[in-house]
Amino acid sequence: MNYWLLKSEPNVYSFDKLKSEKKGIWDGVRNYQARNNLKAMKKGDLAFFYHSNIGKEIVGIVKIIKESYPDSTSDDLRWVVVEVEPFYTFKKPISLQQIKSDAILQNIGLIKQSRLSVMTIKPEEFDYILAFDN
DNA sequence: GCCAACGTTGGC
DNA sequence: GCCAACGTTGGC
Numbered sequence A: 001m002n003y004w005l006l007k008s009e010p011n012v013y014s015f016d017k018l019k020s021e022k023k024g025i026w027d028g029v030r031n032y033q034a035r036n037n038l039k040a041m042k043k044g045d046l047a048f049f050y051h052s053n054i055g056k057e058i059v060g061i062v063k064i065i066k067e068s069y070p071d072s073t074s075d076d077l078r079w080v081v082v083e084v085e086p087f088y089t090f091k092k093p094i095s096l097q098q099i100k101s102d103a104i105l106q107n108i109g110l111i112k113q114s115r116l117s118v119m120t121i122k123p124e125e126f127d128y129i130l131a132f133d134n
Numbered sequence B, C: 001g002c003c004a005a006c007g008t009t010g011g012c
Helices: A015-021 A032-040 A096-100 A123-131
Strands: A003-008 A024-026 A046-051 A057-070 A080-095 A118-121
Touching (some): A003 A057, A015 A046, A015 A080, A032 A080, A046 A123, A080 A096
Parallel strands (some): A003 A046
Antiparallel strands (some): A024 A080
């Protein structure tokens, strides 16, 4: 079981939209490192859903329900998608500011590699962030 | 709107 | 294979 973080601009594709649609295809990734992370995802893995640009906060968790397959929004076979469904909604979203100001989370990918849209989250980071919500 | 931090492209 | 120029992402 691995943990991930997926970024989306909420004005393009928000967590609320995913919830209203019950499941979603994570398409449009055009970066090798992000693509490699998509390929490494297994059914049942969990991922934080982060709103970039607007909100700048982790708003929920999604579950990977279908492993990677070619992205139909590109005719280039290098790119892939996964399918996700809503798994958990944070009672109170975790802001980037909160993550940045936490000594434990200084090495999280969200801070270290701010431009990457699909990244891994260490199990201890996942548990630690989830505990904020209780 | 600006800029830092990348990633990509293309000339050599 | 190097590197300059350019494009993109995302925080501020």
